Amino acid sequence: MKEGVRYTGIASEEELKNSFGIPSAARMKQGPVAVIECVQEIPCNPCEGTCPFGAITIGDPITNLPHLNETLCTGCGTCVAMCPGQAIFLVNDLSEQEAEVTFPFEYWPLPQVGDEVDAVNRAGEVVCKGRVTKVRNPVAYKNTCVVTISIPNAFKDDVRSMKRVIKQTPMELAEQKERASQLVCRCEELTRGDIEKAIDEGATTIDGIKRRTRAGMGLCQGKSCERLVARILSEKLGRPLAEFLPATYRAPVRPISMGVIADNCEKE
Amino acid sequence: MKRLSTEIAIIGAGPAGLCAAIEASKLGAKVTLIDENALPGGQLFKQIHKFFGSKEHLAGVRGYEIGTRLLEELEKSDAEVMLSGTAYGLFRDMTIGVVQKTNHYAIQAKKIILAAGGKENYMDFPGSTLPGVMGAGAAQTMINVNRVLPGRHVVMLGSGNVGLIVSYQLMQAGACVEALVEAAPAIGGYGVHAGKIRRAGVPILTSHTIKEVYGDGKVEGVIIAEVDEKFRVIEGTERAIAADTVCLAVGLNPMTELAHMAGCGFTFLPALGGHVPLHDDNMETTVPGIYVAGDITGVEEASSAMEEGKLAGIAAAASLGYLDQEKAKELKDEVQVRLSALRTGAFGEKRQTAKTEQMARMAAFLQEKGGRRP
Numbered sequence: 024m025k026e027g028v029r030y031t032g033i034a035s036e037e038e039l040k041n042s043f044g045i046p047s048a049a050r051m052k053q054g055p056v057a058v059i060e061c062v063q064e065i066p067c068n069p070c071e072g073t074c075p076f077g078a079i080t081i082g083d084p085i086t087n088l089p090h091l092n093e094t095l096c097t098g099c100g101t102c103v104a105m106c107p108g109q110a111i112f113l114v115n116d117l118s119e120q121e122a123e124v125t126f127p128f129e130y131w132p133l134p135q136v137g138d139e140v141d142a143v144n145r146a147g148e149v150v151c152k153g154r155v156t157k158v159r160n161p162v163a164y165k166n167t168c169v170v171t172i173s174i175p176n177a178f179k180d181d182v183r184s185m186k187r188v189i190k191q192t193p194m195e196l197a198e199q200k201e202r203a204s205q206l207v208c209r210c211e212e213l214t215r216g217d218i219e220k221a222i223d224e225g226a227t228t229i230d231g232i233k234r235r236t237r238a239g240m241g242l243c244q245g246k247s248c249e250r251l252v253a254r255i256l257s258e259k260l261g262r263p264l265a266e267f268l269p270a271t272y273r274a275p276v277r278p279i280s281m282g283v284i285a286d287n288c289e290k291e
Numbered sequence: 292m293k294r295l296s297t298e299i300a301i302i303g304a305g306p307a308g309l310c311a312a313i314e315a316s317k318l319g320a321k322v323t324l325i326d327e328n329a330l331p332g333g334q335l336f337k338q339i340h341k342f343f344g345s346k347e348h349l350a351g352v353r354g355y356e357i358g359t360r361l362l363e364e365l366e367k368s369d370a371e372v373m374l375s376g377t378a379y380g381l382f383r384d385m386t387i388g389v390v391q392k393t394n395h396y397a398i399q400a401k402k403i404i405l406a407a408g409g410k411e412n413y414m415d416f417p418g419s420t421l422p423g424v425m426g427a428g429a430a431q432t433m434i435n436v437n438r439v440l441p442g443r444h445v446v447m448l449g450s451g452n453v454g455l456i457v458s459y460q461l462m463q464a465g466a467c468v469e470a471l472v473e474a475a476p477a478i479g480g481y482g483v484h485a486g487k488i489r490r491a492g493v494p495i496l497t498s499h500t501i502k503e504v505y506g507d508g509k510v511e512g513v514i515i516a517e518v519d520e521k522f523r524v525i526e527g528t529e530r531a532i533a534a535d536t537v538c539l540a541v542g543l544n545p546m547t548e549l550a551h552m553a554g555c556g557f558t559f560l561p562a563l564g565g566h567v568p569l570h571d572d573n574m575e576t577t578v579p580g581i582y583v584a585g586d587i588t589g590v591e592e593a594s595s596a597m598e599e600g601k602l603a604g605i606a607a608a609a610s611l612g613y614l615d616q617e618k619a620k621e622l623k624d625e626v627q628v629r630l631s632a633l634r635t636g637a638f639g640e641k642r643q644t645a646k647t648e649q650m651a652r653m654a655a656f657l658q659e660k661g662g663r664r665p
Contacts, residue, residue: 144490147489166353187462
């Protein structure tokens with residue numbers, strides 16, 4: 024079996040060594056740093072422009088391989104999200120026992136901080152367990168979530184992703200089913216499952232949920248459900264609560280008798 | 292039948308046609324953009340991945356977002372858009388036959404830009420007509436546009452960028468890709484796309500092919516086998532993979548019927564997908580006033596189709612006198628710089644070589660005709 028990215032889809036040790044994006048072992052000990060595993064000359068340079076610290080250089084032509092300046096790199100992770108090829112990772116050599124690896128992740132469901140996950144190598148094989156320490160998915164990352172997991176130090180050069188969650192155990196399913204039947208919006212009798220379904224169908228805002236389900240359009244006008252809906256959105260989309268603005272309010276914001284308004288109008 | 296007339300008629304509202312329409316309209320030409328689909332955008336709206344290239348090529352922006360931006364620009368322009376309009380013929384007096392629902396039009400244009408795109412190649416093997424065997428592009432439309440998962444267990448044939456990207460997106464949509472099979476000894480597409488699906492555990496089996504797909508009324512499994520250097524199946528290496536879906540990502544070819552009808556000269560360049568219409572650096576074919584842009588000129592990707600569309604739009608508007616030759620040259624040179632940036636490196640080189648060869652053959656054609664189009 025021939026080695027190398029052309030034959031296996033995985034960059035060989037040789038290819039990585041001859042590229043210009045791999046930081047030194049000493050730099051990894053000083054905190055998170057980008058590891059750019061880009062070994063083929065393809066026309067692509069967003070990493071260069073996206074680094075806020077000018078730590079990545081490609082130049083002209085844009086097929087040049089990226090060069091990492093490990094001193095300038097702060098390990099912020101912006102390039103991890105912005106590389107269209109998803110070829111950039113962060114490694115943080117924390118101690119003799121522990122290391123952190125950060126990678127792009129574009130599969131639902133997103134992991135949550137604290138989850139124990141299967142850490143996989145470049146071939147998708149599970150090599151160890153990992154604990155999720157950070158899940159970043161701000162709007163600026165354009166839906167490429169950046170996940171950090173803590174793993175045993177020995178695997179820091181191997182682990183480059185985590186196994187996506189596909190199948191749930193019967194117990195998890197039962198639990199989820201029960202949670203799904205929990206009432207969230209009492210006025211319109213909507214369950215958590217209804218809200219989650221709306222998110223699966225593409226809703227990303229409280230207004231989006233409202234238009235699809237009527238959550239917040241009942242008697243209480245969202246007083247009980249709005250915050251719950253925001254929390255479900257935040258959990259499911261992996262985004263901070265701060266991003267979920269309240270729904271659009273229109274008069275009447277309190278239940279009133281329409282007859283009263285109508286009568287008064289007539290008199291005028 | 293209703294007779295209509297316009298200055299520039301553009302057939303196909305994908306990335307090339309949209310960019311041609313926006314550019315030509317911006318320069319002042321009266322543009323009619325025709326597409327057989329109910330919505331413009333071509334295949335852009337099913338491209339949910341971040342594009343490559345540089346900032347000028349909108350790198351890092353997802354395909355459907357590029358589509359949205361182009362539609363906004365189109366909306367702002369004066370271009371007329373004719374949707375659900377099937378251009379069924381192109382006749383020698385620069386007239387396009389279009390059927391739109393129950394209406395029939397003959398559209399006469401001073402200039403015509405053909406941006407019809409490409410179509411997927413098919414394969415025949417036992418079981419290739421079973422429901423569940425489909426083009427990778429069709430599967431991509433199902434998951435990303437119609438939000439329907441064609442199946443849970445997929446075998447992908449072909450390791451070009453389409454096969455790699457659609458495998459990844461099928462997993463994002465919730466399917467398992469059981470294997471990606473490639474007859475060549477090496478992966479065809481970008482290593483980074485291959486790396487993504489490898490990390491998700493998809494085996495990439497090079498020097499392998501699909502021998503047979505079996506099932507009772509629908510796909511139930513795939514027999515794959517190793518092939519030798521001449522792509523012949525090596526007996527005894529067969530094995531079965533349980534699957535309910537087989538996707539074929541074995542290349543595309545240019546959709547050139549209208550260019551043929553119009554009498555455009557053609558040349559055969561396998562690196563570009565087969566027979567392609569000859570054209571000059573204005574994207575003008577051997578028939579005066581007929582231009583081509585995008586996959587019809589040779590299969591590449593959306594980024595280069597957009598640049599070619601701009602080129603054709605600028606050239607067609609310039610030939611109508613909407614800008615002087617000097618200004619036109621300046622604009623076209625800018626596009627050419629971006630276009631050649633996309634055709635550099637190990638992957639682009641093959642296409643660049645084929646494009647250069649195409650230009651040489653066009654020049655030879657013109658020389659034979661005494662330097663002028665017939």
